[in-house]
Amino acid sequence: MEENCIFCKIVNKEIPSTIVYEDEYVCAFKDLNPIAPVHVLVIPKIHIQDLEHITQDNIEYVKHIHSAFKKVSQIMGVNETGYRVICNCGEDGGQEVKHLHYHLIGGKKLGNKIAHE
Numbered sequence: 001m002e003e004n005c006i007f008c009k010i011v012n013k014e015i016p017s018t019i020v021y022e023d024e025y026v027c028a029f030k031d032l033n034p035i036a037p038v039h040v041l042v043i044p045k046i047h048i049q050d051l052e053h054i055t056q057d058n059i060e061y062v063k064h065i066h067s068a069f070k071k072v073s074q075i076m077g078v079n080e081t082g083y084r085v086i087c088n089c090g091e092d093g094g095q096e097v098k099h100l101h102y103h104l105i106g107g108k109k110l111g112n113k114i115a116h117e
Contacts, residue, residue, distance in 0.1 A: 002047045007099035011045050021072050025064035028072045028104070037107030038076045038083065042068055048100040051089040062100075069104060078106035 001008040009015040011027050020040055021028040031039040044061035048054060054062055073079040083106030088095040 002099070005047055005097070005099050007041075007043050007097055007101060008047050011043070020075050021068060023064065023068070025061045026068045028068060031103065036105045036110065038078050038105065040072055040076060040104045041101045042072060042104055043099060043101045049098050050095055050100055051087060053100070065102060069102070072104055073106070076104070076106070078104075082106060082110075084110050 001012065006015065010017045010029060017029040019027060019029045021042075025045055026042060027045055028040050028042040031041050042065055044058070044065060046058060046061055048058050048061065069085055070079065073083050076083075083104055086103040086105065087101070
C-alpha cells in the first residue's frame, strides 16, 4: 500500500466510499464525480501504479479485476443494456490517481465516442 494513495486508503477503509463489490483481490466503489448514472471504479487491492506496472508478481489482481466487471455490471443493473470500461494510463492518458483503476460506466446510451477536443 502507498501511504498517500487515496485508493489505498479506500481499500483500507480509512476513507469512506460506497463499495458495490469486494473480494480478496478487488474493490469496486462508486465514483464521487459520476459522468453517467452508473460510474464505478474497479481497483486492485494492492498498489499498482498503472498498466505499465503490471508484472508477473501482480497479474493475479488484474485477472480478478476483469472477472469483477461482470459481477459489478450485474449488481449495477447494466449487464444486459451494456456498459463501457475505460482505463487511463499516465499523464497524457488522463490518469488522475496513480493507482491502477478502471471506470465501469453505463446506465444510459453512451454513443460511439468519448469526447472531442
